[in-house]
Amino acid sequence: MxxxxxxxxxxxxxxxxxxxxxxxxxxxxxxxxxxxxxxxxxxxxxxxxxxxxxxxxxxxxxxxxxxxxxxxxxxxxxxxxxYKLPLYRFNVTPTLPIQRAEVKAAVMRGNGQTPFVHAFIARMKSGHTGMFERETGRSFPVTEFMAQSxxxxxxxxxxxxxxxxxxxxxxxxxxxxxxxxxxxxxxx
Structure with missing residues (x-):
């Protein structure tokens, strides 16, 4: 104050x-x-x-x-x-949708990136690019990783x-x- x-x-x-x-x-x-x-x-x-x-x-x-x-x-x-910001807006690699690449992310500056085993980067039909994970073995539904607001x-x-x-x-x-x-x- x-x-x-x-x-x-x-x-x-x-x-x-x-x-x-x-x-x-x-x-x-x-x-x-x-x-x-x-x-x-x-x-x-x-x-x-x-x-x-x-x-x-x-x-x-x-x-x-x-x-x-x-x-x-x-x-x-x-x-x-x-609202909560998508994790993709932080330090994420790779930055473009690439198949079969290991996805890593870090929220805090200075911390190393943490690997996400089942995550992938995708651009949705709406034009939104994000870091996602499949909830089941099927194509859909997917969940987007979110960070802090x-x-x-x-x-x-x-x-x-x-x-x-x-x-x-x-x-x-x-x-x-x-x-x-x-x-x-x-x-x-």
Whole structure:
């Protein structure tokens, strides 16, 4: 959780007391910037921890930021939603449908690939390519291997810790910047 301390709020209120709504505008801008930092840094940390590209993280999930007025203050929220991502979007070999090739996959960056004995890579009629396994000896039905969702990856302790540190740094830097901006007549 990222916080703006009481001392920081009092300082903003004291300096911007002569400007109507100046303190709230400054705090809102700081929170908006912190939300943007959380959004970007989460994707950066996920791609550093998991064997998946930023493009696939963004495509597989919905990351929303919001700033709203609350009981006498302003609150910023970042929400992550989405479905489980196909394992094929992570570190999988082979990448194209090849017959009789051993399929290997890794979800975490830095871990070796694990072989899947009965798995195969296929492109379905819908155009979706994935890593599948037959449930029986017959051709169908098949089951696709799935991995974590964007929200689950964002909830990883290492990812959360790094994102929180970066967002708190942003808050601490941006408070001074927003005070100066409003005192100079920008946004105030």
């Amino acid at each position: 990222i916080q703006i301390t009481n001392d920081q709020i009092e300082r903003v209120n004291l300096i911007l007391s002569g400007i109507p709504g100046g303190a709230q505008k400054a705090i809102s801008s700081v929170i908006r910037r912190a939300n943007s930092t959380v959004k970007a840094e989460t994707v950066r940390q996920i791609t550093g921890t998991y064997a998946i590209s930023a493009q696939r993280v963004r495509a597989g999930g919905n990351i929303r930021t919001q700033v709203q007025k609350a009981d006498g203050g302003v609150v910023g929220t970042v929400t992550f939603a989405g 964007t929200a689950q990856m964002a909830g990883n302790e290492e990812v959360l810790e790094q994102v929180s540190e970066k967002a708190q740094e942003t808050v601490n830097k941006r408070i001074e910047h927003e005070i100066t901006r409003i005192l100079n007549g920008y946004g105030g």
